[in-house]
Amino acid sequence: xxxxxxxxxxxxxxxxxxxxxxxxxxxxxxxxxxxxxxxxxxxxxxxxxxxxxxxxxxxxxxxxxxxxxxxxxxxxxxxxxxxxxxxxxxxxxxxxxxxxxxxxxxxxxxxxxxxxxxxxxxxxxxxxxxxxxxxxxxxxxxxxxxxxxxxxxxxxxxxxxxxxxxxxxxxxxxxxxxxxxxxxxxxxxxxxxxxxxxxxxxxxxxxxxxxxxxxxxxxxxxxxxxxxxxxxxxxxxxxxxxxxxxxxxxxxxxxxxxxxxxxxxxxxxxxxxxxxxxxxxxxxxxxxxxxxxxxxx
Amino acid sequence: xxxxxxxxxxxxxxxxxxxxxxxxxxxxxxxxxxxxxxxxxxxxxxxxxxxxxxxxxxxxxxxxxxxxxxxxxxxxxxxxxxxxxxxxxxxxxxxxxxxxxxxxxxxxxxxxxxxxxxxxxxxxxxxxxxxxxxxxxxxxxxxxxxxxxxxxxxxxxxxxxxxxxxxxxxxxxxxxxxxxxxxxxxxxxxxxxxxxxxxxxxxxxxxxxxxxxxxxxxxxxxxxxxxxxxxxxxxxxxxxxxxxxxxxxxxxxxxxxxxxxxxxxxxxxxxxxxxxxxxxxxxxxxxxxxxxxxxxxxxxxxxxxxxxxxxxxxxxxxxxxxxxxxxxxxxxxxxxxxxxxxxxxxxxxxxxxxxxxxxxxxxxxxxxxxxxxxxxxxxxxxxxxxxxxxxxxxxxxxxxxxxxxxxxxxxxxxxxxxxxxxxxxxxxxxxxxxxxxxxxxxxxxxxxxxxxxxxxxxxxxxxxxxxxxxxxxxx
Ligand SMILES: Cc1cc2nc3c(=O)[nH]c(=O)nc-3n(C[C@H](O)[C@H](O)[C@H](O)COP(=O)(O)OP(=O)(O)OC[C@H]3O[C@@H](n4cnc5c(N)ncnc54)[C@H](O)[C@@H]3O)c2cc1C
Ligand SMILES: Cc1cc2nc3c(=O)[nH]c(=O)nc-3n(C[C@H](O)[C@H](O)[C@H](O)COP(=O)(O)OP(=O)(O)OC[C@H]3O[C@@H](n4cnc5c(N)ncnc54)[C@H](O)[C@@H]3O)c2cc1C
Ligand code: SF4
Ligand code: SF4
Ligand code: FES
Numbered sequence: 063x064x065x066x067x068x069x070x071x072x073x074x075x076x077x078x079x080x081x082x083x084x085x086x087x088x089x090x091x092x093x094x095x096x097x098x099x100x101x102x103x104x105x106x107x108x109x110x111x112x113x114x115x116x117x118x119x120x121x122x123x124x125x126x127x128x129x130x131x132x133x134x135x136x137x138x139x140x141x142x143x144x145x146x147x148x149x150x151x152x153x154x155x156x157x158x159x160x161x162x163x164x165x166x167x168x169x170x171x172x173x174x175x176x177x178x179x180x181x182x183x184x185x186x187x188x189x190x191x192x193x194x195x196x197x198x199x200x201x202x203x204x205x206x207x208x209x210x211x212x213x214x215x216x217x218x219x220x221x222x223x224x225x226x227x228x229x230x231x232x233x234x235x236x237x238x239x240x241x242x243x244x245x246x247x248x249x250x251x252x253x254x255x256x257x258x259x260x261x262x263x264x265x266x267x268x269x270x271x272x273x274x275x276x277x278x279x280x281x282x283x284x285x286x287x288x289x290x291x292x293x294x295x296x297x298x299x300x301x302x303x304x305x306x307x308x309x310x311x312x313x314x315x316x317x318x319x320x321x322x323x324x325x326x327x328x329x330x331x332x333x334x335x336x337x338x339x340x341x342x343x344x345x346x347x348x349x350x351x352x353x354x355x356x357x358x359x
Numbered sequence: 360x361x362x363x364x365x366x367x368x369x370x371x372x373x374x375x376x377x378x379x380x381x382x383x384x385x386x387x388x389x390x391x392x393x394x395x396x397x398x399x400x401x402x403x404x405x406x407x408x409x410x411x412x413x414x415x416x417x418x419x420x421x422x423x424x425x426x427x428x429x430x431x432x433x434x435x436x437x438x439x440x441x442x443x444x445x446x447x448x449x450x451x452x453x454x455x456x457x458x459x460x461x462x463x464x465x466x467x468x469x470x471x472x473x474x475x476x477x478x479x480x481x482x483x484x485x486x487x488x489x490x491x492x493x494x495x496x497x498x499x500x501x502x503x504x505x506x507x508x509x510x511x512x513x514x515x516x517x518x519x520x521x522x523x524x525x526x527x528x529x530x531x532x533x534x535x536x537x538x539x540x541x542x543x544x545x546x547x548x549x550x551x552x553x554x555x556x557x558x559x560x561x562x563x564x565x566x567x568x569x570x571x572x573x574x575x576x577x578x579x580x581x582x583x584x585x586x587x588x589x590x591x592x593x594x595x596x597x598x599x600x601x602x603x604x605x606x607x608x609x610x611x612x613x614x615x616x617x618x619x620x621x622x623x624x625x626x627x628x629x630x631x632x633x634x635x636x637x638x639x640x641x642x643x644x645x646x647x648x649x650x651x652x653x654x655x656x657x658x659x660x661x662x663x664x665x666x667x668x669x670x671x672x673x674x675x676x677x678x679x680x681x682x683x684x685x686x687x688x689x690x691x692x693x694x695x696x697x698x699x700x701x702x703x704x705x706x707x708x709x710x711x712x713x714x715x716x717x718x719x720x721x722x723x724x725x726x727x728x729x730x731x732x733x734x735x736x737x738x739x740x741x742x743x744x745x746x747x748x749x750x751x752x753x754x755x756x757x758x759x760x761x762x763x764x765x766x767x768x769x770x771x772x773x774x775x776x777x778x779x780x781x782x783x784x785x786x787x788x789x790x791x792x793x794x795x796x797x798x799x800x801x802x803x804x805x806x807x808x809x810x811x812x813x814x815x816x817x818x819x820x821x822x823x824x825x826x827x828x829x830x831x832x833x834x
Binding site for chain 2: 090091094104108111135136151152155156159284285286287288290292294301303306307323324326327328330332334335338
């Protein structure tokens, strides 16, 4: 059976009280996945279709790995409900055009927030392509750091930045980038994944140096197959559908204001959804935090 | 039997109840309630049993219309259904959504030479289709397994028809659908009040009875390519029915404002994701109170009527041509007008205006007038100089057509035409040996019955390609 019809969760790891990893069995997808691609997941029949980057894939084990930040209703519900032995209601992918792993000789791979995990397969791909890879990742503080040794195994240099200085460099990832650019005069390419505001800052940091900078855009999506147009973004003044034309685009051409504006489109509904969910959890005398605790290994 | 003439047949169409416009504008129940048995028999009396029936020629799949009506009149309903389904897989669907006035009914002798309303062919088909679902009738396979495996991409009407015919010819058929539920536009596009999901489910159930396996959550091209289906996965042939899908925008300023969306997005959120039942379902819609829909095809009508049912206070249609050129089915336009949708003909937006928060607040429109006919034979709308005016709306929906879905083109060597649709010859064979295609992905956005017809034609070509003897007479 080449395509599974249910999607068993085989591993779960909690990195912090908001970030967790799920490894899902799907041999065909593990075989097909390439860096930069994503899946769309439905937790249950009533759920939304939520896009998540394929943070890693293991062709031997036949699994793909997702790293999720619990930010709103759907991702918190995943945090509460997804356990080893359970399954996802739906998962489709790999979606999107794979990242173009160029012949760049020296690259900086930057990850921040929900972009830390997805930058990993890109860093690994560049390494496998023979590049000198400088990893720069940002966390709020030391206790949130994950995958450090995984990154170190594929990076020639690895810079951790924390907001509070509790580990590595105190400051934003852009400081890490600027440091690396200053030290190496010959950076060919920068790849940045994270919240739009971070990707924009990275693009601005490299613009004066004219270093090619690729970013992975994360607009709101529904189908992920090019059918709804909800994921449209503005790049170089033209409309693109991130799910089929991307998600990778030239960071210097992306209209980040437009992206950030569009991400706010469902704020009131997201709030309402989360409140109702919290309320239901309370009624079941099961605070979300506890529920998450049950789910972790 | 007395020969029927235009004088001795019932002059009026048999009565079909319709939900009251005011009530139905607030619910998702079916608008057209269909014939009952007595009405179906009465309407059947109206058919003249023409020796050279124009209606058959008017139907894209050449249904033997007088043939099934004759059986119906003899109370042989099962026989009528079998005759009907010699040519169509989806009578309950096509009876509801075919643009009959342009096809079978448009050329019916009762109307053309008799000057009366044509025989209500679509409604009769719907009645038989619904009866078949209620009675659990289906056509089982009578064929020895052919030991061929066929993979089908997409699960819209083209794919469903192709899969059914090949299953009946003994092939082992697997349908791959990218979304989490099958049916294509029948599922995510056409709303419940025109085509209930229960009807779509029943038709899909028929496929499963025939032994067709349906795998959802499978994006062909990305999970595996069309080429891999033939080389590694062991399929002897492939049919592609991926639909047109990708919505068009106009490339005018303001299109990315919040509150501007495609009809496909609105309908998908509502029909597939149940956004109307938010927050019990997680997908929101965030519809405003004053909706403007650009375009006047079936998709536009559906978007408008869905908006109304979800609580919009005002729904406006903005269309650059006139009511005469409006491409929607006549019945849908009529129903939309009855439900209180306001139509602004000869009007076209030139810019969308936003507020400080980035939400759309108005359309800047231009008046149009009709000029010389264009390639399509319709008079081309030309802008009237200095006629701009602003039109308030807090939600703007684009329903101005679709372009082909790019994924298969991105991932396969299959040859596309210059507009990006899959190129086929007259047998629906593509440039890849063993790969056939049909429906909207070949023709551009068309109709359910044309897609279904293409699926059947491709099934026939695949049978020939695989060397399966013609078995059409056997089942
Ligand atoms: C291609 C792509 C890849 C992604 N990869 C990952 C990933 O690997 N890990 C991960 O945790 N998240 C990822 N996301 C974001 C993830 O899809 C959203 O966080 C999720 O849909 C939020 O759902 P929710 O109901 O939990 O939150 P909501 O209630 O929908 O939103 C809560 C908050 O999150 C913000 N938000 C909503 N949707 C998005 C979005 N698409 N991107 C960014 N912020 C959003 C909202 O502005 C809001 O502030 C990705 C998004 C895309 C488009
Ligand atoms: C809102 C709306 C209303 C309409 N109303 C009418 C009407 O009243 N009467 C009428 O006759 N016609 C109507 N039409 C047109 C009609 O629905 C279409 O012409 C018809 O559905 C086309 O059928 P299809 O099989 O070619 O493709 P679709 O119905 O578009 O189905 C294609 C399917 O393939 C799937 N798919 C695409 N790419 C892939 C891939 N790579 N891998 C796996 N799956 C894939 C899609 O998800 C989809 O489910 C309407 C269309 C719309 C959008
Ligand atoms: S399938 Fe459509 S066109 Fe053909 S007879 Fe039925 S309603 Fe008419
Ligand atoms: S053209 Fe009209 S009257 Fe003649 S056979 Fe067809 S349906 Fe009957
Ligand atoms: S998510 Fe629907 S078109 Fe991209």
